[in-house]
Amino acid sequence: MSFISKLIVVTIPLVPKPIVGYFARPYIAGEALSDGVRVVKELNARGIMATMDVLGESVNSREETLDMRRQCEAVLHAINEHKLDANLSIKPTQMGLSIDPAYCEENLRVLLDIARGYDNFVRIDMEDHPYTDSTLTMYKNLRRDYGKHVGVVLQAYLRRTDADLRDLMADGKTNIRLCKGIYVEPEEIAFKKREEVQENFKKLNELGLRDGVYIGIATHDDVLLEHGIETVEALKLKKEEYEFQMLLGVRPKRRDEIVAQGHRLRVYVPFGDQWYAYSTRRLKENPSMAMHIIKAILHLNT
Numbered sequence: 599m600s601f602i603s604k605l606i607v608v609t610i611p612l613v614p615k616p617i618v619g620y621f622a623r624p625y626i627a628g629e630a631l632s633d634g635v636r637v638v639k640e641l642n643a644r645g646i647m648a649t650m651d652v653l654g655e656s657v658n659s660r661e662e663t664l665d666m667r668r669q670c671e672a673v674l675h676a677i678n679e680h681k682l683d684a685n686l687s688i689k690p691t692q693m694g695l696s697i698d699p700a701y702c703e704e705n706l707r708v709l710l711d712i713a714r715g716y717d718n719f720v721r722i723d724m725e726d727h728p729y730t731d732s733t734l735t736m737y738k739n740l741r742r743d744y745g746k747h748v749g750v751v752l753q754a755y756l757r758r759t760d761a762d763l764r765d766l767m768a769d770g771k772t773n774i775r776l777c778k779g780i781y782v783e784p785e786e787i788a789f790k791k792r793e794e795v796q797e798n799f800k801k802l803n804e805l806g807l808r809d810g811v812y813i814g815i816a817t818h819d820d821v822l823l824e825h826g827i828e829t830v831e832a833l834k835l836k837k838e839e840y841e842f843q844m845l846l847g848v849r850p851k852r853r854d855e856i857v858a859q860g861h862r863l864r865v866y867v868p869f870g871d872q873w874y875a876y877s878t879r880r881l882k883e884n885p886s887m888a889m890h891i892i893k894a895i896l897h898l899n900t
């Protein structure tokens with residue numbers, strides 16, 4: 599970890615919540631479902647699709663899980679009611695994966711029944727490595743019953759991902775979001791060098807797209823965006839056979855360029871009252887924003 603990253607990890611918990619909120623504003627739609635709906639409508643009006651995420655992870659009780667599930671159910675109903683071009687993303691630990699994988703799967707089935715009823719889709723996000731196996735097993739179970747209505751995420755920084763992708767491809771029609779991966783993982787299981795992660799991302803993306811995997815190419819990295827565009831063009835894919843994905847508030851100009859080039863692009867729209875944990879994670883990723891926060895603290899203290 600670089601010096602600046604270490605500094606950020608240490609200082610962010612000391613930053614007053616309203617300041618984190620101020621700097622995190624571009625990355626979060628707001629606290630309420632209505633905020634999420636408003637932002638998705640704005641994106642849809644610009645020809646951009648969305649995936650909605652109720653903020654919250656590592657839910658530790660069945661009560662909290664149920665509350666989270668109800669909020670996700672409300673998102674699916676709202677997407678239908680407002681005719682949004684959007685689907686739902688969920689973190690498996692929000693649905694109880696750390697409590698009991700079977701319980702998590704049950705909760706996902708409730709959401710998938712609703713999604714299928716609306717001909718919509720649920721994306722199972724990927725969390726840190728203790729959950730990789732159970733998440734992929736659950737995806738395979740659900741794919742058998744819900745087919746095109748469910749997808750999962752693969753992380754290019756994990757050394758195992760090549761084998762995971764091949765395993766999924768051998769087992770049926772696959773829908774993945776391919777991203778670099780956001781968690782701090784040990785070197786034994788994860789590529790650490792930027793170039794290594796990029797190379798693996800390119801290799802996986804090409805492998806999947808060639809084999810007819812539907813890939814949400816989730817990156818803001820120009821090297822990978824260029825490679826993604828070149829690959830879909832070389833394979834002469836129809837625009838319904840893949841999509842690009844970006845996070846709300848990150849590189850909106852580049853996002854608009856990709857859409858203007860005729861590619862489909864989906865923005866991850868997080869909202870909810872648990873915005874603080876999400877924001878601090880995002881801010882840790884982006885040193886230039888964190889520098890603003892550090893400056894703000896110094897200013898407040900003088």
Ligand SMILES: Cc1cc2nc3c(=O)[nH]c(=O)nc-3n(C[C@H](O)[C@H](O)[C@H](O)COP(=O)(O)OP(=O)(O)OC[C@H]3O[C@@H](n4cnc5c(N)ncnc54)[C@H](O)[C@@H]3O)c2cc1C
Nearest residue numbers: 723724751777778779780816817818819843844845866884
């Ligand atoms: C739609 C979507 C869903 C995701 N889902 C998951 C998931 O389920 N599991 C998981 O582990 N990871 C997930 N991620 C995160 C992903 O793994 C990366 O951590 C993240 O996208 C940054 O990697 P990058 O490819 O954009 O490249 P980077 O090299 O990190 O970024 C390229 C450039 O984009 C800009 N940028 C990137 N991130 C930010 C930011 N937060 N704030 C401001 N600018 C930024 C910077 O200018 C940076 O130089 C998701 C990412 C996206 C886009």
